[in-house]
Amino acid sequence: MGSLGQLMLMRLRVLWRQPEVLFWTFVFPVATTLVLGLAFRNSALEPVRVAVADGPEAPALLARLQGVPELEARTLDVTEARRQLARGRVSLVLLPGSPNPEALVDPSQPEGRTARLLVSQALAATPDMPRLEAVKATPVSEPGNRYVDFLIPGLLGMSLMSSSLWALALPLVAMRGGKLLKRLAGTPMSRAHFFLAFLLARTVFAALEVAFFCAFARWLFDVPMFGNYLALLGVGLLGAMCFASLALLVSIRARSEESVGGLVNLVSMPMMFLSGVFFASENFPGWMQPFIRVLPLTALNDSLRSIMLEGTSVLTLGAPLAVLAVWTILPMVATLRWFRWV
Amino acid sequence: MTPPDELAIEVKGLVKRFGDVVAVDGIDLEIRRGECMGLLGPNGAGKTTTVEILEGLQEPTSGHVRLLGLDWKKDATKLRQRIGLTLQETRLVDQLTVEETVRMFASFYPRSLPIEELIGMVQLGEKRQARVGKLSGGQRQRLALALGLAGDPDLLFLDEPTTGLDPQSRRALWDVVAELKSRGRTVVLTTHYMDEAEVLCDRLVIIDRGRVMSRGTPQDIVASLGVEQVIELEAEPALDLERLRPLPAVVSAQRHADRVTLRVKELHVALPSVLREVEEAGGRLRHLSTRRPTLDDVFIGLTGRSLREGAEEKAA
Ligand SMILES: Nc1ncnc2c1ncn2[C@@H]1O[C@H](COP(=O)(O)OP(=O)(O)O)[C@@H](O)[C@H]1O
Ligand SMILES: [Mg+2]
Numbered sequence: 001m002g003s004l005g006q007l008m009l010m011r012l013r014v015l016w017r018q019p020e021v022l023f024w025t026f027v028f029p030v031a032t033t034l035v036l037g038l039a040f041r042n043s044a045l046e047p048v049r050v051a052v053a054d055g056p057e058a059p060a061l062l063a064r065l066q067g068v069p070e071l072e073a074r075t076l077d078v079t080e081a082r083r084q085l086a087r088g089r090v091s092l093v094l095l096p097g098s099p100n101p102e103a104l105v106d107p108s109q110p111e112g113r114t115a116r117l118l119v120s121q122a123l124a125a126t127p128d129m130p131r132l133e134a135v136k137a138t139p140v141s142e143p144g145n146r147y148v149d150f151l152i153p154g155l156l157g158m159s160l161m162s163s164s165l166w167a168l169a170l171p172l173v174a175m176r177g178g179k180l181l182k183r184l185a186g187t188p189m190s191r192a193h194f195f196l197a198f199l200l201a202r203t204v205f206a207a208l209e210v211a212f213f214c215a216f217a218r219w220l221f222d223v224p225m226f227g228n229y230l231a232l233l234g235v236g237l238l239g240a241m242c243f244a245s246l247a248l249l250v251s252i253r254a255r256s257e258e259s260v261g262g263l264v265n266l267v268s269m270p271m272m273f274l275s276g277v278f279f280a281s282e283n284f285p286g287w288m289q290p291f292i293r294v295l296p297l298t299a300l301n302d303s304l305r306s307i308m309l310e311g312t313s314v315l316t317l318g319a320p321l322a323v324l325a326v327w328t329i330l331p332m333v334a335t336l337r338w339f340r341w342v
Numbered sequence: 343m344t345p346p347d348e349l350a351i352e353v354k355g356l357v358k359r360f361g362d363v364v365a366v367d368g369i370d371l372e373i374r375r376g377e378c379m380g381l382l383g384p385n386g387a388g389k390t391t392t393v394e395i396l397e398g399l400q401e402p403t404s405g406h407v408r409l410l411g412l413d414w415k416k417d418a419t420k421l422r423q424r425i426g427l428t429l430q431e432t433r434l435v436d437q438l439t440v441e442e443t444v445r446m447f448a449s450f451y452p453r454s455l456p457i458e459e460l461i462g463m464v465q466l467g468e469k470r471q472a473r474v475g476k477l478s479g480g481q482r483q484r485l486a487l488a489l490g491l492a493g494d495p496d497l498l499f500l501d502e503p504t505t506g507l508d509p510q511s512r513r514a515l516w517d518v519v520a521e522l523k524s525r526g527r528t529v530v531l532t533t534h535y536m537d538e539a540e541v542l543c544d545r546l547v548i549i550d551r552g553r554v555m556s557r558g559t560p561q562d563i564v565a566s567l568g569v570e571q572v573i574e575l576e577a578e579p580a581l582d583l584e585r586l587r588p589l590p591a592v593v594s595a596q597r598h599a600d601r602v603t604l605r606v607k608e609l610h611v612a613l614p615s616v617l618r619e620v621e622e623a624g625g626r627l628r629h630l631s632t633r634r635p636t637l638d639d640v641f642i643g644l645t646g647r648s649l650r651e652g653a654e655e656k657a658a
Contacts, residue, residue: 187451
């Protein structure tokens, strides 16, 4: 077997023989997703909570509000009601008054607007003119449209990013600290083979990661798969290669695990928020979009999401895949050029 | 003059600076093919820096280096295939076994020795399946040596190969060096053990503070001191060094704790006058011995410091 094979075996053995690495690769991302998935599981919409300030007219107002199923109303002392509004426990406080009661809302609470509409509708209704139900509401919670469906591909992308970055950056820096890189630099080892072995060994584990993720997304959350599993795997592996290549780049100089840890966070943190893991990246202002588009995690997440949820064919994902390819090749070239071996 | 093609290593005016620190301050070396050359010096003398420049791992600030008639700037790949090395310290991959590690290193060389033979040479046969993380310090150093030999090198560099080693590992290393020499390979090693240098090395270069203090065969270097014998003695009350120094045939006098070390030319001239001095001081001899001078005496003679002091400082 040639040196590339031997170097790959070295990486696989190191990963395989360290149970803690397996834990961080498989158990941890899955456990995180499980917790997040449970937190954002779709349940029936909670009713909006409102308070009526105590007073002679309060019982009458309360009775009218209680007729609305989407509202959960109760009477509170006015100071207490204001405090609960400030803490977000109620979305609206109704102060009885004549001729009309006054509604207090907190502009920073999105529920406030819903509460105001529901309350005014309830108060406007009279016994002979009941509340209008012109539009029938059907809750959408079919697989494929829920928040957890949005979340799963993004979490897969994020997990591929962080495991690729950490699983390469830390051992490389440790090898530099222990002079193993210097020792290898004293042999005729092909340096391209060395880096390639890290990338390829990483894709072996990334393949397991993707398979694991798909299986439990399907079984636990019933996340559908509208596209092709092979396409998803291929994109996932390209993503893992891309972040592995970035991991080489962040490790080109660092000597201590602390300093490379800082760099890994510097690279991954912004993408965790910008690249549509927890919410769509379209929420950011338009001038940021061109920048967000060319981030590797955006490209990966968008591709994974559209394969999984829209059944998009890989052939139409040219642009994001090109972004991933560029982010794989450029860091690799820079690494070959500037990597510090001694 | 040695014909240039007989030289395995040729170094002229080598200088290496790290900021204000001058680690190597103008060293010249000529190392012949098939010889074992020892670089001897205390800690911080510049030994590691010098060999790492020869190994192509560090760039010299200035100076000229040629190995096997080749140049690091032009023939780096070819040179890496023909040299072997051990670093002063290397942390190998703990999760791999001895055999896996050797096999990986062997795969880097176009012409490598068989895995079995490499493991056998350093007497790690029983540990073949052991994880590197579980080896003792001496076993790791022997493994490092096997890795240095993996490419069947023409030129082997060993940086403090036996520092802190157990006797078995030391012997194993000595045997390997002897074996290489018998096959006409060139070995460059650094050490601060005199006995090792005297046993293994055909020629020595003594360096201190980045400069060559002395060079030649171990015998020549010792002879150049102009000292034939060393007298060690302890007396009560303690002797006055100032009174011993001017005595006939005494070259130098030093005190270490209660023990006085005198380096002398002719023992038969020096000894009677030294004994007379003890008697005149009204003292009593508690110890007296004589021995042949060693490289350590040479080093003290050259620098006023012991080679071993450096080693002990490091261990402390
Ligand atoms: N990378 C470096 N940066 C700064 N100073 C260094 C570096 N490497 C060696 N030195 C200094 O150069 C001198 C020689 O070091 P070294 O070659 O390791 O000596 P030796 O191997 O003989 O103990 C020492 O003073 C050491 O501190
Ligand atoms: Mg050294």
